[in-house]
Amino acid sequence: MSMNRPVATVLAAALCLLTAACGASSSDDKASATTTEVAASKTGYPVALENCGQKTTFKRAPSRVVLMNGASVAEVSTLLALGLQDRIVANQQSYGMSEVAGRAAAIKALPTGNVKLNDAYDIPREAMLGLRPDLVLSLTSYGFDQKNGFATREQLKQVGADSYVSPQGCDDNLSKMTVADSYRLLRDMGKIFNVRDKAEKLIAESAKNIAAVSEKVRGEKRPNVMVLFSNMSMGSNDFSSVVAKGIGNDILAKAGGANAFESASRTTFADLSKEKVAATDVDALVVIGYNDPHPAAYARKLLKEFPQWPAAKNTTYVTLSDSMYLGPSNDLAVEQIAKMLHPDAF
Structure with a gap:
């Protein structure tokens, strides 16, 4: 889109x-x-x-x-x-x-x-x-x-x-x-x-829900996570819907993760080349579906495109939508991401 x-x-x-x-x-x-x-x-x-x-x-x-x-x-x-x-x-x-x-x-x-x-x-x-x-x-x-x-x-x-x-x-x-x-x-x-x-x-x-999840993953190593919208173009490069700043980073931190591309832009989104994405270690994917009925298919396509990623080797991804965004359901995103990143903690 x-x-x-x-x-x-x-x-x-x-x-x-x-x-x-x-x-x-x-x-x-x-x-x-x-x-x-x-x-x-x-x-x-x-x-x-x-x-x-x-x-x-x-x-x-x-x-x-x-x-x-x-x-x-x-x-x-x-x-x-x-x-x-x-x-x-x-x-x-x-x-x-x-x-x-x-x-x-x-x-x-x-x-x-x-x-x-x-x-x-x-x-x-x-x-x-x-x-x-x-x-x-x-x-x-x-x-x-x-x-x-x-x-x-x-x-x-x-x-x-x-x-x-x-x-x-x-x-x-x-x-x-x-x-x-x-x-x-x-x-x-x-x-x-x-x-x-x-x-x-x-x-x-x-x-309360977020605090309980954060407590379970406290002290765990924080994997590098790529957050992006599925099948969406917002810039001139191959990957222009990559989240760099904003609420997504707060959600990742509470779930025991870190944004792999936080330093890639001063604004909310980074507009990245395929080479930049390929050169970054990505441990897990969070794919946000915005009016896209098949975000999981997009996630699997990315993992296949970048087999060198730890995320690809372990098939580590989750698809989300409104809970990753401003609104009343952020605790759901925190929980699902934490379970993806730290399954042994649950």
Whole structure:
């Protein structure tokens, strides 16, 4: 799959925290200063958030939510996990698969608003305004950029719609994203929709699961892992969808691994030649399926193409999708990767 605008800026794909909910609350507040709660009454409203330098006050729970594409499933998965699917009037996010049973089907069943998308595969300004949203969610500030034909946050405000950019998305650069940002997204949506308790429960469960896995692999040698999207081109070289920075590295670290290509780029994705890839020792593969029904076939093809890799000699790979990205299910990715890398620990 080829996209002019990197799934990288879109990516999927937050997060850091090995403690339970209380510990998570204090550390992720430091990690994500772009979105901060200002005030909330005992009834839950009004809720005031500062998001990418803009202060927004929610007087009630939004009921007409639109989710921009952005090659993201973070926002739609978060709303589904919080049981808020009935608030969505138009969703453009889909990976076509999920580690969570039933999630892909639930996303597919959501209304799309019957919108004709623009060249950026997203909702153009006039179509957006015609949907009459009261809240628009975007992974990054790109989704509100006027020069790309989108409605700006100011234009949305003029028609009574609030807007929200997910953690680390203010500058359209997701290279610093960690698992803590997934928790921040959950927590902010919990505040906006007055489902705080449910959000905190999900955060606590995820943090507990990740901590348990990390404890099992503590002290183990960290294999070098290649993380990339299957059958996707985002640059000029043979391997342009290789993850270098971002939430994937945090997930790998918690699973007892290390990114073999972390130093290959300062941005989220590295655009690598076949020679560079061949010259790197890869102990294991994590292949992310983005609307690709056969990521395992792609993984096996790579292992056959680079038989010198330790990963090829041991057939060490795992295929994942939304759990590797910003969203409510990072603990699933941590567990599956850890079991691949350190099977004797489980």
